[in-house]
Amino acid sequence: MKLKELSAKLGLSQTTVSRALNGYPDVNEDTRQRVLEAARLHDYRPDALARRLATGRAMAIGHVIPTSTKHEMVNPVFADFIAGAGEAYAKAGYDMILSMVGDADEARVYRDFAKTRRVDGIMVHAPRTGDTRIALLQDLGLPFVVHGRVSAEEASYSWLDVNNRRAFQRATELLLDLGHRRIALLNGLEEMDFAMRRRAGYQEAHEARGLKPDAALIASDEMTEQYGYHTAHRMLASDAAPTAFIASSMIIAIGVRRAIEERGLQMGRDISVVSHDDALSYFHTPDTVPIFTSTRSSVREAGQLAAEMLLDIVAAPETAPRQRLLEAILTVGQSTGPAPSTG
Amino acid sequence: MKLKELSAKLGLSQTTVSRALNGYPDVNEDTRQRVLEAARLHDYRPDALARRLATGRAMAIGHVIPTSTKHEMVNPVFADFIAGAGEAYAKAGYDMILSMVGDADEARVYRDFAKTRRVDGIMVHAPRTGDTRIALLQDLGLPFVVHGRVSAEEASYSWLDVNNRRAFQRATELLLDLGHRRIALLNGLEEMDFAMRRRAGYQEAHEARGLKPDAALIASDEMTEQYGYHTAHRMLASDAAPTAFIASSMIIAIGVRRAIEERGLQMGRDISVVSHDDALSYFHTPDTVPIFTSTRSSVREAGQLAAEMLLDIVAAPETAPRQRLLEAILTVGQSTGPAPSTG
DNA sequence: CGCGCAACCGAAAGCGCTTTGGATATCCGC
DNA sequence: GCGGATATCCAAAGCGCTTTCGGTTGCGCG
Numbered sequence: 001m002k003l004k005e006l007s008a009k010l011g012l013s014q015t016t017v018s019r020a021l022n023g024y025p026d027v028n029e030d031t032r033q034r035v036l037e038a039a040r041l042h043d044y045r046p047d048a049l050a051r052r053l054a055t056g057r058a059m060a061i062g063h064v065i066p067t068s069t070k071h072e073m074v075n076p077v078f079a080d081f082i083a084g085a086g087e088a089y090a091k092a093g094y095d096m097i098l099s100m101v102g103d104a105d106e107a108r109v110y111r112d113f114a115k116t117r118r119v120d121g122i123m124v125h126a127p128r129t130g131d132t133r134i135a136l137l138q139d140l141g142l143p144f145v146v147h148g149r150v151s152a153e154e155a156s157y158s159w160l161d162v163n164n165r166r167a168f169q170r171a172t173e174l175l176l177d178l179g180h181r182r183i184a185l186l187n188g189l190e191e192m193d194f195a196m197r198r199r200a201g202y203q204e205a206h207e208a209r210g211l212k213p214d215a216a217l218i219a220s221d222e223m224t225e226q227y228g229y230h231t232a233h234r235m236l237a238s239d240a241a242p243t244a245f246i247a248s249s250m251i252i253a254i255g256v257r258r259a260i261e262e263r264g265l266q267m268g269r270d271i272s273v274v275s276h277d278d279a280l281s282y283f284h285t286p287d288t289v290p291i292f293t294s295t296r297s298s299v300r301e302a303g304q305l306a307a308e309m310l311l312d313i314v315a316a317p318e319t320a321p322r323q324r325l326l327e328a329i330l331t332v333g334q335s336t337g338p339a340p341s342t343g
Numbered sequence: 344m345k346l347k348e349l350s351a352k353l354g355l356s357q358t359t360v361s362r363a364l365n366g367y368p369d370v371n372e373d374t375r376q377r378v379l380e381a382a383r384l385h386d387y388r389p390d391a392l393a394r395r396l397a398t399g400r401a402m403a404i405g406h407v408i409p410t411s412t413k414h415e416m417v418n419p420v421f422a423d424f425i426a427g428a429g430e431a432y433a434k435a436g437y438d439m440i441l442s443m444v445g446d447a448d449e450a451r452v453y454r455d456f457a458k459t460r461r462v463d464g465i466m467v468h469a470p471r472t473g474d475t476r477i478a479l480l481q482d483l484g485l486p487f488v489v490h491g492r493v494s495a496e497e498a499s500y501s502w503l504d505v506n507n508r509r510a511f512q513r514a515t516e517l518l519l520d521l522g523h524r525r526i527a528l529l530n531g532l533e534e535m536d537f538a539m540r541r542r543a544g545y546q547e548a549h550e551a552r553g554l555k556p557d558a559a560l561i562a563s564d565e566m567t568e569q570y571g572y573h574t575a576h577r578m579l580a581s582d583a584a585p586t587a588f589i590a591s592s593m594i595i596a597i598g599v600r601r602a603i604e605e606r607g608l609q610m611g612r613d614i615s616v617v618s619h620d621d622a623l624s625y626f627h628t629p630d631t632v633p634i635f636t637s638t639r640s641s642v643r644e645a646g647q648l649a650a651e652m653l654l655d656i657v658a659a660p661e662t663a664p665r666q667r668l669l670e671a672i673l674t675v676g677q678s679t680g681p682a683p684s685t686g
Numbered sequence: 687c688g689c690g691c692a693a694c695c696g697a698a699a700g701c702g703c704t705t706t707g708g709a710t711a712t713c714c715g716c
Numbered sequence: 717g718c719g720g721a722t723a724t725c726c727a728a729a730g731c732g733c734t735t736t737c738g739g740t741t742g743c744g745c746g
Binding site for chain 1 (some may be wrong): 731732733735736
Binding site (some may be wrong): 012013014015016019025026028033050052053054056096146 | 692693695696700704
């Protein structure tokens with residue numbers, strides 16, 4: 001059933017039927033009802049391909065997800081972020097098209113999206129320090145929102161981020177308040193903008209008290225369980241072992257816990273752990289008292305908000321860029337306690 | 344730069360330019376070169392919207408991912424599966440459009456995809472036992488591939504699956520060979536087809552030796568770390584504790600390990616654990632001797648193969664349905680050992 | 687009664703490509 | 717030198733919608 005047939009059946013022009021269905025004003029309410037009725041009856045739904053060409057809008061948002069350089073890793077936060085974003089798109093009748101691409105091909109993909117008009121906007125994931133994508137997208141004139149930030153010129157584009165610096169500052173302060181002085185930071189890859197901010201927060205908290213973190217206690221790598229385990233294992237075995245860990249992700253923290261328990265130590269009593277928790281659904285803890293003390297921020301919610309922001313921008317591209325900074329919630333769980341009194 | 348302008352600049356008709364670019368035969372090789380050159384020079388790329396309408400092909404594949412009923416969980420295997428599939432699509436010039444949707448709305452989404460012609464084919468995820476989606480899709484006449492299977496009428500549609508029954512049968516046999524007699528199964532939700540198959544394999548292995556598993560040792564739930572931990576914790580505390588666990592996912596296994604170690608037991612010596620490993624990238628272990636004994640099967644590879652299969656079917660819809668059964672690799676790691684000799 | 691103004695509806699022109707159905711020119715064998 | 721391949725190109729008709737620009741009607745009003 002296509003528009004032509006439907007309008008023939010109704011004895012109306014395609015124009016009127018189209019208008020009736022799309023809620024335009026100048027069509028009699030009675031005929032609109034007739035049209036709607038007939039459309040329902042024949043299960044008519046306009047061909048998206050034709051509609052897109054006619055309107056010039058692709059009714060789609062592109063998410064281009066970089067597959068990490070080192071291993072071909074897919075960061076699990078994407079799943080949740082996308083789930084949140086997808087909800088917003090579905091509500092607005094937009095498609096979400098995903099493009100997983102190696103760093104090398106990213107620029108090509110963006111250009112292609114722009115040229116072929118396959119998307120109305122783009123969500124930028126995992127910005128790196130000094131990321132060139134923002135400039136490229138501005139140049140292409142394609143609406144976009146960055147999940148995260150790139151340090152330079154934050155006002156010139158739209159982004160949504162969690163306050164990573166603040167979150168890690170607070171986590172560090174908590175541990176310092178508990179008397180810890182040797183606090184390890186298991187960060188993500190420091191080419192990532194968020195990782196730099198986290199490290200900055202960690203350092204600022206130290207400096208505010210005239211302390212200086214031991215460089216040997218700062219690690220940086222792709223956020224896997226293995227990384228958490230091996231790094232914690234190594235650090236705990238050293239002469240100047242830390243009494244506390246801050247982990248950049250729940251998965252790292254799980255590895256840290258394993259290393260701690262393997263040494264016969266108890267997390268929360270002997271060694272404290274604070275983790276950043278992206279509230280990934282499959283780690284969601286229904287426990288009343290959470291295992292891990294964490295700085296929590298729902299990636300899924302971020303996805304939804306970022307998507308809504310992007311849709312707004314697509315609808316009104318000429319307005320000023322929007323920014324939104326979410327605060328992480330610091331929740332104290334069982335994994336932190338006072339620093340063991342040292343001899 | 345649109346086709347019209349490009350052809351004007353070349354002094355050729357749109358027809359010829361279009362043909363030249365799309366590799367049609369009846370165009371002089373010289374002029375084809377001229378056209379290609381000009382296209383490169385002006386960075387011409389055909390408008391996807393127009394092309395789609397003209398060809399009637401959406402050049403897109405839909406992945407509709409059910410967000411689990413219980414919690415709003417996003418199964419992390421999707422990330423890897425999609426990464427693999429995305430590769431195949433990119434190579435073929437197809438878009439991947441993602442639709443995350445509650446169980447209730449699935450049928451609506453499928454119908455909508457079919458009616459509005461937004462996709463050329465659909466990947467069906469996470470089939471449940473007695474899933475009605477296959478019948479619906481067959482009815483709609485939309486090409487599709489199922490990742491997994493639904494037990495009835497396996498020959499009437501295309502699917503790609505791992506041999507879950509066999510994998511769990513072998514895992515169970517391994518443990519039985521090691522002398523274990525009380526083997527717990529921490530399965531996924533048994534409304535999922537794959538979970539039923541895994542359970543069947545587990546049971547068949549027992550029955551082949553005239554054994555009967557204790558129903559109290561079989562659990563089934565959403566595959567989270569918490570579930571693994573709590574269930575193992577409970578079972579280990581009972582009078583008739585298991586000496587081995589089979590976990591349906593790595594994340595469950597991590598929870599099991601935690602429960603084991605928390606009791607002061609050592610995994611691999613006191614309690615054995617075999618896990619099914621979907622080879623998710625962020626759990627990828629670069630260790631030479633893997634921690635967990637596991638039945639391993641790369642979800643990412645499955646995604647790629649399933650996508651290629653689907654593209655084949657889209658290209659030739661009238662051919663017979665394809666099926667492909669992947670075998671999991673059983674790798675012995677450090678988490679299994681002989682059953683402790685009981686008094 | 688004639689004019690202006692709403693209110694309602696339609697014909698037709700796109701949207702930017704692909705594809706059909708010829709045209710034209712060249713070339714071959716006989 | 718002629719019928720018929722063969723190679724090369726083009727005009728124009730879609731694809732199924734939206735949207736522009738008018739065209740009718742009906743009605744209030746001077």
